[in-house]
Amino acid sequence: MPLGYYLALSAVMFVIGIVGVLVRRNALIVFMSLELMFNAANLLFVTFAAYYGTIIGQISVFFVMTVAAAEVAVGLALMVAIFRTKHSIDVDQMSSLKG
Template sequence: MLPNANIPEIIQHIPLLHYLILSTLLFVIGIVGVLTRRNAIVIFMSVELMLNAANLLLIAFSSYRSDPAGQVFVFFIMAVAAAEVAVGLAIIVMIYRNTRNTDIGFLNKLKW
């Protein structure tokens, strides 16, 4: 890895493989959370965990290649995630107010 003056010294010595393993682990935990949980809030947090795993990987590749393009992508992903949080939490709160439940199995009864 090429030395870079903008990156702290400790980060320069962490191999890219460690970032890949951590990001994959976080992404798998998010997938398991989405597929196995029934609570809308936990599913929402699992989706956010998957987005953060992708962000970590983009930052790691950006740092490894000394290319700021990955950091720009992360900025846009974080902006979209913030909008998703605002809209998603508003929907979850409205569902909870109407049904007093955040279980996604219960939402099946909202069909016509």
């Protein structure tokens, strides 16, 4: 398959992720949109690694996935703590945490 198909798919995935982060109010949907953006970047890393015949892109994907897993673990723990106090995970209600 041509390189452009992978680039277009990655761009579409990234745009869907951006729209999900900016439009949705549910924190779980925001985290899923962030993960979609990470996966779009991972697709680009793997595509260019295959195109240029190097392994550097695949190593980058490993580190991005590691950071994404840590982000999800911390984010979900924060959401559970906020849900216990606010009884909602609406992003607009979390603005009261500013201090």
